[in-house]
Amino acid sequence: MIKVKNLxxxxxxxxxxxxxxxxxxxxxxxxxxxxxxAGKTTTLRILTSYLAPTGGNIYVDDLNVIDDSEEIRKLIxxxxxQNPLYDDMRVYDFLEFVxxxxxxxxxxxxxxxxxxxxxxxxxxxxHKSINELSKGYRQxxxxxxxxxxxxKILILDEPTTGLDPNQIVEIxxxxxxxxxxxTVIISSHILQEIQATxxxxxxxxxxxxxxxxxxxxxxxxxxxxxxxxxxxxxxTVEDMKKITDEIxxxxxxxxxxxxxxxxxxxxxxxxxxxxxxxxKYAVKNNWIIMxxxxxxxxxxxxxxxxxIEEGGSNEK
Amino acid sequence: MKxxxxxxxxxxxxxxxxxxxxYITLVVFLSIGGWLFTSTFFLRQQSDLRQLFDLIPLxxxxxxxxxxxxxxxxxxxxxxxxxLVTLPVSDTEIVLGKFFSALALIGVFLLFTLVHFFTLLxxxxxxxxxxxxxxxxxxxxxxAVYASxxxxxxxxxxxxxxxxxxxxxxxFIFFIMGKVLMLIPPGLGAxxxxxxxxxxxxxxxxxxxxxxxxxxxxxxxxxxxxxxVRFLEMRKWR
Numbered sequence: 001m002i003k004v005k006n007l008x009x010x011x012x013x014x015x016x017x018x019x020x021x022x023x024x025x026x027x028x029x030x031x032x033x034x035x036x037x038a039g040k041t042t043t044l045r046i047l048t049s050y051l052a053p054t055g056g057n058i059y060v061d062d063l064n065v066i067d068d069s070e071e072i073r074k075l076i077x078x079x080x081x082q083n084p085l086y087d088d089m090r091v092y093d094f095l096e097f098v099x100x101x102x103x104x105x106x107x108x109x110x111x112x113x114x115x116x117x118x119x120x121x122x123x124x125x126x127h128k129s130i131n132e133l134s135k136g137y138r139q140x141x142x143x144x145x146x147x148x149x150x151x152k153i154l155i156l157d158e159p160t161t162g163l164d165p166n167q168i169v170e171i172x173x174x175x176x177x178x179x180x181x182x183t184v185i186i187s188s189h190i191l192q193e194i195q196a197t198x199x200x201x202x203x204x205x206x207x208x209x210x211x212x213x214x215x216x217x218x219x220x221x222x223x224x225x226x227x228x229x230x231x232x233x234x235x236t237v238e239d240m241k242k243i244t245d246e247i248x249x250x251x252x253x254x255x256x257x258x259x260x261x262x263x264x265x266x267x268x269x270x271x272x273x274x275x276x277x278x279x280k281y282a283v284k285n286n287w288i289i290m291x292x293x294x295x296x297x298x299x300x301x302x303x304x305x306x307x308i309e310e311g312g313s314n315e316k
Numbered sequence: 317m318k319x320x321x322x323x324x325x326x327x328x329x330x331x332x333x334x335x336x337x338x339y340i341t342l343v344v345f346l347s348i349g350g351w352l353f354t355s356t357f358f359l360r361q362q363s364d365l366r367q368l369f370d371l372i373p374l375x376x377x378x379x380x381x382x383x384x385x386x387x388x389x390x391x392x393x394x395x396x397x398x399x400l401v402t403l404p405v406s407d408t409e410i411v412l413g414k415f416f417s418a419l420a421l422i423g424v425f426l427l428f429t430l431v432h433f434f435t436l437l438x439x440x441x442x443x444x445x446x447x448x449x450x451x452x453x454x455x456x457x458x459x460a461v462y463a464s465x466x467x468x469x470x471x472x473x474x475x476x477x478x479x480x481x482x483x484x485x486x487x488f489i490f491f492i493m494g495k496v497l498m499l500i501p502p503g504l505g506a507x508x509x510x511x512x513x514x515x516x517x518x519x520x521x522x523x524x525x526x527x528x529x530x531x532x533x534x535x536x537x538x539x540x541x542x543x544x545v546r547f548l549e550m551r552k553w554r
Contacts, residue, residue, distance in 0.1 A: 085396070093330070103319070
């Protein structure tokens with residue numbers, strides 16, 4: 001189990017990570033979500049011992065990153081954000097170098113190498129120079145080096161950045177397959193990425209944890225609103241404005257006449273459903289409803305709400 | 317520890333010889349060195365390599381920063397340092413592996429200059445083999461000191477050009493100290509003389525292998541390699 005306790009990291013006066021704490025259970029796929037500059041990469045870099053924390057600590061079972069850095073690195077497979085690779089090496093030589101660094105026994109080296117090459121789909125490029133590879137293949141090589149020693153923990157920082165949609169699906173499938181046996185922490189600023197792969201997500205913003213839970217938990221915690229778009233015939237703007245007097249639970253956000261149709265945006269709490277009342281009101285006033293479209297709060301809305309200040313951006 | 321140093325060493329050696337840098341540097345080094353040495357070798361009519369032993373440290377001032385500038389700085393620049401230091405390899409092992417690879421390349425450079433040694437054996441007479449061997453030993457030690465400075469220069473920045481300039485500057489200071497002793501106030505003279513590479517190299521080149529000289533070379537190498545490790549570790553605390 002990974003325990004992050006009061007982790008702090010300052011770059012000069014900038015607080016990149018601000019005393020965060022969370023846990024990751026064995027065999028869990030944790031999504032680490034946040035806008036650019038939120039502190040995701042910094043946290044992962046501390047876990048992999050690239051950086052030292054300013055305060056707090058990270059524990060992996062009985063080990064901690066300050067005192068047992070090398071032991072922890074043996075347990076981790078890491079794909080850094082930029083996926084740095086030695087361009088002048090061939091894929092096979094690079095993986096052999098990593099296998100040596102990971103102290104993979106000579107008698108299992110070939111078997112392991114073949115497993116990883118097959119799993120990551122590198123068979124056709126294994127004797128090619130890394131600088132000849134496409135972005136997708138480079139990412140696969142990055143993943144292959146991260147899993148070659150069959151690590152207990154897999155850390156993937158923005159693993160699908162720059163990939164085309166087909167490659168993204170392939171890498172996601174691979175991550176999900178790996179996640180059946182390992183603890184995986186996957187970081188991304190793309191919500192769909194985390195939604196597609198993670199069991200649980202932590203939303204981090206400006207170095208603080210903004211939310212922590214399963215997708216369902218986050219959605220239910222967020223008391224959002226539903227937006228209803230209506231196009232109505234035989235109604236005037238004045239008629240529409242009166243609807244809120246009749247149905248108190250709704251708010252009229254916008255109303256305008258377009259192409260002889262009255263277009264309006266209504267909003268109400270996710271916990272109620274006033275559509276029946278709206279329909280009855282329309283019938284009573286002889287309106288003809290041409291279109292009624294409901295937009296429920298999505299995870300994107302939750303994410304935006306948690307990471308964007310009112311009227312401002314999420315950048316520090 | 318030994319395995320990790322060897323692993324880094326092998327990676328660096330393959331990087332040197334898979335690319336053009338090592339070959340170009342070697343050809344240029346041997347061409348310049350060979351021409352400067354042989355153009356006066358037969359005129360002097362002396363059965364020694366004194367001139368070569370004076371010339372090579374001078375060439376090393378430029379060539380060793382050139383081969384060592386990429387050791388750490390390139391890894392920082394391309395981002396592979398993040399990959400390397402998150403493997404279960406210590407910063408000391410990384411620095412030592414890289415230093416030994418530069419040292420091995422210097423060894424290859426010196427190996428090729430043995431052509432002059434064998435030429436001397438063929439054409440010369442009354443040759444002092446001991447002095448020649450200790451001369452080569454001195455060159456190798458000077459190369460090792462310069463390589464440690466080159467490793468430090470490379471670890472101090474993520475820009476290879478800056479690494480080259482920093483290394484060249486420090487090496488030049490060590491080189492020039494022995495040449496400007498007459499300008500140094502008498503009180504400081506002994507200290508500057510002890511710190512200068514020239515003083516220790518001259519002793520070894522004469523065939524005098526004194527432990528004080530060996531301790532000097534060893535201390536400077538350890539000092540700069542330790543500084544390199546500290547600079548590498550600084551990424552954690554930035």
